[in-house]
Each structure stands twice: as C-alpha cells, then as structure tokens.
Amino acid sequence: MAQTPLLSLPEFHSVSTGSLIVKEALNFWGGARVQGKNTQNSEPVYEPATGRVLCDMIPCGEEEIDQAIKDAHSAYLKWRKLAGIERARILLEAARIIRESRDQIAELEVINNGKSITEAKVDIDVAWQCIEYYAGIAPTLAGQHIQLPGGSFAYTRREPLGVCVGIGAWNYPFQIAAWKSAPALACGNAMVFKPSPMTPVTAVILAEIYKKAGVPDGLFNVVQGAAETGSLLCHHPMVAKVSFTGSVPTGKKVMEMSAKGVKQVTLELGGKSPLIIFKDCELENAIRGALMANFLTQGEVCCNGTRVFVQREIIKPFIEEVVKRTKAIAVGDPLLDGTRMGALISKPHMEKVLGFIAKAKEQGAKVLCGGEPFVPSDPKLKGGYYLSPCVLDNCRDDMTCVKEEIFGPVMSIMPFDTEEEVLQRANNTTFGLASGVFTRDISRAHRVAENLQAGTCFINNYNVSPVEVPFGGYKMSGFGRENGMVTIEYYSQLKSVVVEMGDVDNYF
Numbered sequence: 001m002a003q004t005p006l007l008s009l010p011e012f013h014s015v016s017t018g019s020l021i022v023k024e025a026l027n028f029w030g031g032a033r034v035q036g037k038n039t040q041n042s043e044p045v046y047e048p049a050t051g052r053v054l055c056d057m058i059p060c061g062e063e064e065i066d067q068a069i070k071d072a073h074s075a076y077l078k079w080r081k082l083a084g085i086e087r088a089r090i091l092l093e094a095a096r097i098i099r100e101s102r103d104q105i106a107e108l109e110v111i112n113n114g115k116s117i118t119e120a121k122v123d124i125d126v127a128w129q130c131i132e133y134y135a136g137i138a139p140t141l142a143g144q145h146i147q148l149p150g151g152s153f154a155y156t157r158r159e160p161l162g163v164c165v166g167i168g169a170w171n172y173p174f175q176i177a178a179w180k181s182a183p184a185l186a187c188g189n190a191m192v193f194k195p196s197p198m199t200p201v202t203a204v205i206l207a208e209i210y211k212k213a214g215v216p217d218g219l220f221n222v223v224q225g226a227a228e229t230g231s232l233l234c235h236h237p238m239v240a241k242v243s244f245t246g247s248v249p250t251g252k253k254v255m256e257m258s259a260k261g262v263k264q265v266t267l268e269l270g271g272k273s274p275l276i277i278f279k280d281c282e283l284e285n286a287i288r289g290a291l292m293a294n295f296l297t298q299g300e301v302c303c304n305g306t307r308v309f310v311q312r313e314i315i316k317p318f319i320e321e322v323v324k325r326t327k328a329i330a331v332g333d334p335l336l337d338g339t340r341m342g343a344l345i346s347k348p349h350m351e352k353v354l355g356f357i358a359k360a361k362e363q364g365a366k367v368l369c370g371g372e373p374f375v376p377s378d379p380k381l382k383g384g385y386y387l388s389p390c391v392l393d394n395c396r397d398d399m400t401c402v403k404e405e406i407f408g409p410v411m412s413i414m415p416f417d418t419e420e421e422v423l424q425r426a427n428n429t430t431f432g433l434a435s436g437v438f439t440r441d442i443s444r445a446h447r448v449a450e451n452l453q454a455g456t457c458f459i460n461n462y463n464v465s466p467v468e469v470p471f472g473g474y475k476m477s478g479f480g481r482e483n484g485m486v487t488i489e490y491y492s493q494l495k496s497v498v499v500e501m502g503d504v505d506n507y508f
C-alpha cells in the first residue's frame with residue numbers, strides 16, 4: 001500500500017484506487033505543512049470509491065486558528081504593497097504549475113471525492129484558468145479621478161480587505177479553493193481556507209503551489225476542521241471577510257456569526273434549479289443538456305437543473321431517450337478513463353439520497369431507471385458508495401423530490417403546457433441559484449431568461465462554467481458572486497481621498 005511522499009510537490013506521482021494512505025500534515029500556515037495537534041478529536045476520512053480510510057482529519061483548535069490568521073495578516077501587510085503586476089506574475093506562475101500538475105492533482109481529487117477522473121481534470125483546468133484570469137485583472141485594479149470646484153479633486157483607491165476566510169464544500173474541493181483564493185489574492189488580500197472535513201487532501205496542495213510560485217509565507221493557509229473550526233474562523237476579530245460555499249442552513253449560521261464582527265460575507269449556497277425544455281428545442285441538445293444538468297459529480301452539484309420541465313408534446317420521446325442514455329452511464333472505478341459516474345461522497349449521504357428516492361415513490365413518482373445501490377464487479381470497490389443514476393417520472397411540484405435539494409443523481413421530470421405556466425412553477429421555490437432553457441425561439445429564450453429568478457440562466461446548454469462569467473445565487477441560494485470582473489468588488493474596498501486646493505471654509 002502506497003504511503004504519501006506522493007502529495008508534496010514535485011514528488012507526487014500517479015496513484016490508483018484503493019492504494020493510497022495520506023499520512024502527511026494537512027494544515028498549512030507560515031509557508032509549511034503543519035500537523036494538527038488535537039489528535040484526540042481526529043475523524044476518519046474515507047475514499048468514496050472503496051470505503052477505505054484514506055487519512056485522519058485533525059480539526060484545528062483556537063490556538064492553531066489564531067496562528068494561521070496571524071501568519072496571514074503578516075503576509076497580507078507585505079503582499080498588499082506589491083504592484084498589481086507583481087502579484088500577477090506570481091499568480092500566473094501558480095496557474096502554470098497547476099496546469100503542469102493537472103493530472104496528478106485530479107487523481108488525488110478523485111481519490112478523496114469519488115468523482116470521475118474525466119470530470120476532475122476539467123475541475124483542475126477551471127481552477128488554473130480562474131487563477132490566470134484574476135492574474136490578468138490584478139494589474140488593472142485602479143480607482144477614479146473626480147474633479148471638484150476650484151481645482152480641488154478627489155480620487156478613489158481600490159484597497160484589499162485584509163485577511164479573508166474561505167470555507168468550502170466537498171463537491172469541488174480544489175476548484176472552490178481556487179475560486180475563492182484567486183480573486184482574494186489578486187486584490188492584495190491573504191486567505192485562510194478551511195476545506196470540508198470530508199475532503200481535506202487537495203487544498204493543501206494549492207497552498208504548496210502558491211508557495212512555490214512565490215507568494216509570501218502565510219499568504220494562503222489551510223486549516224482543517226468541521227463546524228467548530230469554521231465557527232472560530234467566522235468569529236476571529238482579525239478576519240475581514242468570510243466567503244462560504246455550502247448548504248443554506250450553514251450559510252445562515254455563517255452570516256449570523258460574521259454579522260457580530262460586521263464582516264463582509266459571500267454566500268454560495270444550495271439550489272433546486274429548473275430546466276425548461278420547449279417543444280421547439282433541438283431535441284438532441286436538450287437531452288444532452290438534461291444529462292449534464294443532473295449527473296455531473298454524481299449529481300452533487302449546487303447548480304444542477306434537477307426540476308426538468310418538458311413541454312407535453314415532446315415529453316414521450318424526451319423521456320425515452322433520457323432513460324436510455326441514463327441506463328448507459330458507466331458507473332464504477334472513478335480513476336478509469338471509461339467511467340462516467342463515480343462514487344457518492346459518503347455512506348450517510350448515499351443513504352440520504354436513497355431516502356429521497358423512497359419518499360418520491362411513496363408520494364407517487366415512478367422510477368424509470370436507477371435509484372439503487374450499485375456494486376461494481378471489481379472486489380476492491382465493494383465498499384464504495386455507488387448509486388445507479390435515477391430518472392423519476394409522474395412528478396408533481398409539491399413532492400419532496402421536486403422541492404428539496406437531493407444532491408445526488410436524481411432527475412425529476414414534469415410536463416408543462418405554456419410558457420406562462422412553466423415560469424410560475426419554475427420560480428415557485430425559495431432557491432435561485434441557476435436555471436436553463438432549451439428552445440430555438442430566440443425571443444422566447446431571452447424572455448424566459450429575464451423572467452427566471454436565478455443567478456444564472458443557461459440558454460441551450462447547462463453547467464458550463466467559464467471563469468469570465470459571474471456565478472452566484474438569488475433568493476436563499478445566497479449573495480455575492482464568484483468569477484468574473486464583479487468579484488473584485490467582493491474582495492476589495494474603496495477609499496475616497498479628497499484633496500483641497502483652496503482655503504478651508506470659515507464658518508466659525
């Protein structure tokens with residue numbers, strides 16, 4: 001069984017399912033990996049593909065959090081003084097290293113998360129693209145010059161916030177760390193990042209890469225832990241901002257804790273997004289879109305279009321083809337190139353998803369395919385958390401499977417008749433992360449996009465994520481944005497400097 005000098009760059013090399021044990025320290029501050037102290041509180045981390053213990057997650061306590069934040073603050077004081085172009089140079093180097101180590105990082109992501117290697121490679125590509133994008137923006141950050149009467153003037157300075165905290169979910173571990181750190185660092189901030197306790201392995205590699213690229217020690221730090229560690233981060237007085245990715249209930253707590261210190265917050269939360277397929281669509285693309293909207297990362301995707309509304313006239317051929325292709329999805333060893341769906345994140349999560357399917361049946365839904373535990377033939381995968389992808393028919397808007405986020409490979413299909421009706425039904429949710437529409441009618445496409453209450457609307461595609469495009473929620477799916485130019489606003493603040501060229505008024 002391989003032990004890991006594998007992780008530390010540049011030594012790491014190819015791994016295979018069921019063969020890795022991670023022994024190295026998973027925290028990172030002051031420019032080095034740090035072993036957690038509270039070993040009595042350690043929790044096992046499982047490899048989803050096999051159900052084996054991959055490593056122990058040792059949660060950071062108060063002293064460790066304080067150390068990481070103080071290191072981040074010292075690094076911030078140096079980093080903020082660099083010109084944008086100097087920061088850009090270092091970020092570009094980090095992007096280059098990630099690009100060159102992409103396959104190895106993707107393998108570790110697969111081992112820890114369970115998603116297919118094909119998808120993990122795309123995730124790592126999106127991560128370096130994001131860092132490259134914000135490297136490009138760093139030198140352009142600038143204020144405004146404002147002319148005032150009598151030759152006086154003012155100017156604005158775009159300044160960093162200070163130490164930012166990132167808290168991540170387990171579905172895109174490396175990518176989330178990149179989406180948060182890239183704009184934060186480009187703006188001159190430092191970051192302390194806490195991954196999900198279920199996926200502690202790859203964020204620390206990002207920390208090593210930033211160090212190798214030349215950021216000051218302490219600029220990007222990783223602390224492991226669960227709710228208690230997250231709460232210490234949100235309450236720490238030296239933290240200026242918290243960017244959170246996770247569920248709505250935890251997001252509310254993060255907002256509440258951050259409010260006590262008047263810290264800025266970005267919340268990237270859950271969803272139950274609608275995908276609307278009109279009868280005039282190009283059916284082949286709509287079918288592909290529905291599969292992309294539901295089955296990436298075993299359905300554990302925040303913006304998935306899990307409420308699939310199909311216009312009644314085409315629902316029969318649509319369902320026939322979707323079911324045929326869903327049954328053909330290759331579920332199994334996520335590190336094999338031919339696999340298209342890997343393992344869910346954990347046994348409890350798989351049971352939760354199965355519970356949603358059981359409830360859907362009780363409430364009258366018809367399972368057209370999948371929805372059962374899947375046991376691959378390879379003996380080493382027997383303990384893994386596999387589920388056959390599921391398509392549900394006979395769904396109604398009031399069913400639990402249609403109202404609540406399942407976060408698993410479960411597609412609910414419902415017929416509709418008119419545009420007005422489907423818009424009303426699509427918007428009848430407290431979530432508002434994403435949405436999608438398939439139609440060949442250009443006016444209808446833009447009208448529907450305008451009327452859907454969601455942070456993203458995909459027209460004739462689904463779940464693409466170019467880093468140039470802002471991503472984030474409406475309603476209870478959160479606020480603030482990641483990616484795109486606008487995210488600069490969420491990691492910086494404006495100072496107005498007012499310059500008097502004449503005399504001061506004499507009122508007194």
Ligand SMILES: NC(=O)c1ccc[n+]([C@@H]2O[C@H](COP(=O)([O-])OP(=O)(O)OC[C@H]3O[C@@H](n4cnc5c(N)ncnc54)[C@H](O)[C@@H]3O)[C@@H](O)[C@H]2O)c1
Pocket residue numbers: 167168169170171172194195196197225226227228229230231234245246247248249250251253254267268269270271301302303405407433472473
């Ligand atoms: N909108 C997005 O960009 C996006 C992306 C990925 C996932 N998600 C959402 O994330 C959820 C799944 O992820 P999850 O199960 O890891 O979510 P979660 O809310 O359970 O945990 C998210 C993170 O918050 C931490 N946390 C838990 N309690 C905390 C507390 N009291 N204080 C501070 N931090 C705390 C966790 O340790 C973890 O790091 C889904 O709802 C999904 O839709 C959203």
Ligand SMILES: C[N+](C)(C)CCCC=O
Pocket residue numbers: 171172296300301302303463464465
């Ligand atoms: C990269 N995707 C597919 C757009 C997912 C973004 C993060 C949501 O869970």
